[in-house]
Amino acid sequence: xxxxxxxxxxxxxxxxxxxxxxxxxxxxxxxxxxxxxxxxxxxxxxxxxxxxxxxxxxxxxxxxxxxxxxxxxxxxxxxxxxxxxxxxxxxxxxxxxxxxxxxxxxxxxxxxxxxxxxxxxxxxxxxxxxxxxxxxxxxxxxxxxxxxxxxxxxxxxxxxxxxxxxxxxxxxxxxxxxxxxxxxxxxxxxxxxxxxxxxxxxxxxxxxxxxxxxxxxxxxxxxxxxxxxxxxxxxxxxxxxxxxxxxxxxxxxxxxxxxxxxxxxxxxxxxxxxxxxxxxxxxxxxxxxxxxxxxxxxxxxxxxxxxxxxxxxxxxxxxxxxxxxxxxxxxxxxxxxxxxxxxxxxxxxxxxxxxxxxxxxxxxxxxxxxxxxxxxxxxxxxxxxxxxxxxxxxxxxxxxxxxxxxxxxxxxxxxxxxxxxxxxxxxxxxxxxxxxxxxxxxxxxxxxxxxxxxxxxxxxxxxxxxxxxxxxxxxxxxxxxxxxxxxxxxxxxxxxxxxxxxxxxxxxxxxxxxxxxxxxxxxxxxxxxxxxxxxxxxxxxxxxxxxxxxxxxxxxxxxxxxxxxx
Amino acid sequence: xxxxxxxxxxxxxxxxxxxxxxxxxxxxxxxxxxxxxxxxxxxxxxxxxxxxxxxxxxxxxxxxxxxxxxxxxxxxxxxxxxxxxxxxxxxxxxxxxxxxxxxxxxxxxxxxxxxxxxxxxxxxxxxxxxxxxxxxxxxxxxxxxxxxxxxxxxxxxxxxx
Numbered sequence: 134x135x136x137x138x139x140x141x142x143x144x145x146x147x148x149x150x151x152x153x154x155x156x157x158x159x160x161x162x163x164x165x166x167x168x169x170x171x172x173x174x175x176x177x178x179x180x181x182x183x184x185x186x187x188x189x190x191x192x193x194x195x196x197x198x199x200x201x202x203x204x205x206x207x208x209x210x211x212x213x214x215x216x217x218x219x220x221x222x223x224x225x226x227x228x229x230x231x232x233x234x235x236x237x238x239x240x241x242x243x244x245x246x247x248x249x250x251x252x253x254x255x256x257x258x259x260x261x262x263x264x265x266x267x268x269x270x271x272x273x274x275x276x277x278x279x280x281x282x283x284x285x286x287x288x289x290x291x292x293x294x295x296x297x298x299x300x301x302x303x304x305x306x307x308x309x310x311x312x313x314x315x316x317x318x319x320x321x322x323x324x325x326x327x328x329x330x331x332x333x334x335x336x337x338x339x340x341x342x343x344x345x346x347x348x349x350x351x352x353x354x355x356x357x358x359x360x361x362x363x364x365x366x367x368x369x370x371x372x373x374x375x376x377x378x379x380x381x382x383x384x385x386x387x388x389x390x391x392x393x394x395x396x397x398x399x400x401x402x403x404x405x406x407x408x409x410x411x412x413x414x415x416x417x418x419x420x421x422x423x424x425x426x427x428x429x430x431x432x433x434x435x436x437x438x439x440x441x442x443x444x445x446x447x448x449x450x451x452x453x454x455x456x457x458x459x460x461x462x463x464x465x466x467x468x469x470x471x472x473x474x475x476x477x478x479x480x481x482x483x484x485x486x487x488x489x490x491x492x493x494x495x496x497x498x499x500x501x502x503x504x505x506x507x508x509x510x511x512x513x514x515x516x517x518x519x520x521x522x523x524x525x526x527x528x529x530x531x532x533x534x535x536x537x538x539x540x541x542x543x544x545x546x547x548x549x550x551x552x553x554x555x556x557x558x559x560x561x562x563x564x565x566x567x568x569x570x571x572x573x574x575x576x577x578x579x580x581x582x583x584x585x586x587x588x589x590x591x592x593x594x595x596x597x598x599x600x601x602x603x604x605x606x607x608x609x610x611x612x613x614x615x616x617x618x619x620x621x622x623x624x625x626x627x628x629x630x631x632x633x634x635x636x637x638x639x640x641x642x643x644x645x646x647x648x649x650x651x652x653x654x655x656x657x658x659x660x661x662x663x664x665x666x667x668x669x670x671x672x673x674x675x676x677x678x679x680x681x682x683x684x685x686x687x688x689x690x691x692x693x694x695x696x697x698x699x
Numbered sequence: 700x701x702x703x704x705x706x707x708x709x710x711x712x713x714x715x716x717x718x719x720x721x722x723x724x725x726x727x728x729x730x731x732x733x734x735x736x737x738x739x740x741x742x743x744x745x746x747x748x749x750x751x752x753x754x755x756x757x758x759x760x761x762x763x764x765x766x767x768x769x770x771x772x773x774x775x776x777x778x779x780x781x782x783x784x785x786x787x788x789x790x791x792x793x794x795x796x797x798x799x800x801x802x803x804x805x806x807x808x809x810x811x812x813x814x815x816x817x818x819x820x821x822x823x824x825x826x827x828x829x830x831x832x833x834x835x836x837x838x839x840x841x842x843x844x845x846x847x848x849x850x851x852x853x854x855x856x857x858x859x860x
Contacts, residue, residue: 255717256724260767263713280767314709314770438761441754 138270138298139168142231145274146175148307151202153178153193153568155186159206161233161246164298178568178597180561181589183210187217188558188587189565191226192525192548196569198351200227200281207233208246211292212253216555218288219257223552224372225349227286229277236296237265251292259287267300279310284317285436286349317435321452326460329407329431329448334471336405338483339365342388345372345551346410346434352455353377353544356409359462364477366487368396370411371536372551379540380520385487386496389417390687391533394494397685397693399487400425408432410454413443414552423692433457494685494698496537504678505654507531507606511538514576514604517661522574523566525549527559527583529613531606533683535578557586563601564594574602574665581607581634591644594670602664603672605637608679616682620697637674646670701730702756703775703782703852706745709768710736717766718745727751727759731849742770746851775852782852785824787812788834791841792819800840807833818843
């Protein structure tokens with residue numbers, strides 16, 4: 134069957150069960166856009182900036198647990214996606230990004246809106262393609278989706294020259310993708326599983342350290358089962374939040390630079406550390422030689438390059454987290470020497486010690502009567518949404534307060550640009566999340582600096598009737614940098630004061646959204662309640678304490694036990 | 700320590716740049732690199748020489764293997780192997796030095812591949828050490844130009860049946 138390249142792209146999207154794509158049209162992709170009009174079962178979300186298309190697709194992917202798709206034109210359309218792609222790459226989010234390209238005959242001729250996007254995105258994609266021959270179009274798209282969603286997931290870019298999209302291609306039914314080279318390891322080595330389990334059974338002070346891989350592989354239940362079975366405390370990375378119930382007594386919250394005192398102390402003092410789907414990022418480890426210095430380290434990761442990259446690992450397990458943790462669960466179930474009650478008894482003093490640390494330095498802040506504390510806002514958001522909302526964040530203090538004070542019980546409920554740290558991620562991500570979960574409450578916890586990086590998406594949210602709520606923690610500062618300047622640069626606030634800011638309430642109204650403001654603590658709850666019952670896009674402008682800091686804090690390059698506390 | 704790494708990869712445009720980009724992007728160093736297609740025209744063999752501590756070499760081999768177009772990565776240090784490099788040297792060869800150049804080339808089992816009234820171009824193959832030695836010996840006579848291929852390497856076959 135002969136069809137046009139554009140029709141083939143649409144057919145392939147359908148094959149891959151794609152329901153929503155985020156994009157922005159242009160000359161190089163006009164044929165594809167023409168084809169979109171003919172497809173009623175595909176929703177195209179017109180963003181106002183291509184970066185937002187990728188962030189929205191990223192959050193959409195996280196919520197549905199499958200591939201997100203973005204479509205943009207060549208040249209500037211393509212380069213505008215780079216930040217979004219790099220962010221998805223750092224966070225291992227499956228995406229397929231289609232970029233338009235000038236006709237093949239013009240490639241390399243410095244044509245209008247031509248850029249070598251395959252070259253530009255080579256280091257920040259899992260893989261990328263330039264389709265030069267129409268006969269490669271369909272196999273390439275199928276392969277791209279396969280690569281994006283399997284193994285360690287990641288973004289894949291496909292560059293489509295205009296003539297390839299216009300050409301006639303032969304369509305054939307899809308078959309399972311077979312590749313000569315790419316074969317991720319899903320199943321753990323049984324010997325290593327046994328070694329790991331035996332090591333855990335010798336431990337008296339174990340700690341689970343779980344990351345985004347747990348969420349990516351849907352290992353939430355298995356991890357929860359294992360930790361409870363072993364009465365072992367669990368700490369999570371920023372990306373791992375929601376991978377284990379945040380309100381469980383075994384949860385210690387986040388670890389690392391802005392992690393809890395007790396998480397960092399527990400990691401520093403544990404005798405066995407079980408890292409699952411986490412990559413020992415520098416924001417987690419602090420000074421490497423002081424990170425879990427006396428622990429035997431077990432590391433489960435599907436990506437072999439993550440293992441022993443930053444810290445030495447004693448028991449490496451290359452596998453999908455879900456498969457590996459299941460295997461550990463069933464090994465323990467089969468083992469006659471394993472008695473749940475005995476292990477619980479053995480770990481009781483350790484949990485008691487952690488309890489003491491919790492009591493000594495709980496997560497907290499100093500309340501003030503007349504000034505809104507940002508932590509209070511996040512706590513109220515948690516309380517009034519019963520912890521059921523999907524939270525996205527921007528990057529900076531707002532992100533850390535969200536991570537510390539909104540306790541995530543479920544996976545796929547917290548979306549943040551973890552690895553790359555993109556200011557401007559949260560709002561388009563909220564739109565993407567809302568498109569994936571139309572009935573859910575979606576809240577972007579933002580700063581006044583970050584929100585201005587992609588504020589134009591108010592138009593998108595309105596156009597697609599996304600009732601997302603934006604909670605701006607407004608301190609008229611680029612707060613996190615200001616905090617560093619305060620602590621380590623003698624309060625020299627170079628370029629972090631944002632005194633000229635829009636009136637966010639009026640700005641919301643200008644887009645036909647709803648703007649609400651709270652300036653006193655007593656106004657916080659009414660504003661949130663009002664926002665939650667409004668069936669429209671809402672900006673909540675919380676005028677917060679100007680110089681509030683995020684604590685605990687581990688200064689860069691220090692050991693994680695050297696925390697600055699509230 | 701110096702490692703010779705052999706990489707089999709898909710013979711497609713852009714693949715070499717993925718490999719070199721991996722090195723530059725991660726701050727690894729490439730000392731030499733040689734690449735061409737294998738007996739299977741869809742597959743290229745790339746030999747590269749790099750220097751680094753064991754942990755770095757482990758990362759290099761893992762990262763190479765992670766590239767979608769890479770079929771196989773072999774760190775030659777883990778096996779028995781042969782390696783060769785070829786050099787073309789244009790050396791000054793006037794009446795007084797011609798015989799000397801020929802004698803040196805003969806010792807190194809090289810051959811003259813181009814002749815002019817004032818110079819010889821010679822070809823020598825061997826291990827990197829041998830290539831360096833011939834360059835060092837010819838230098839006092841007057842080397843005008845050298846072109847080296849970089850190392851290529853192959854694992855030794857099993858000697859038992």
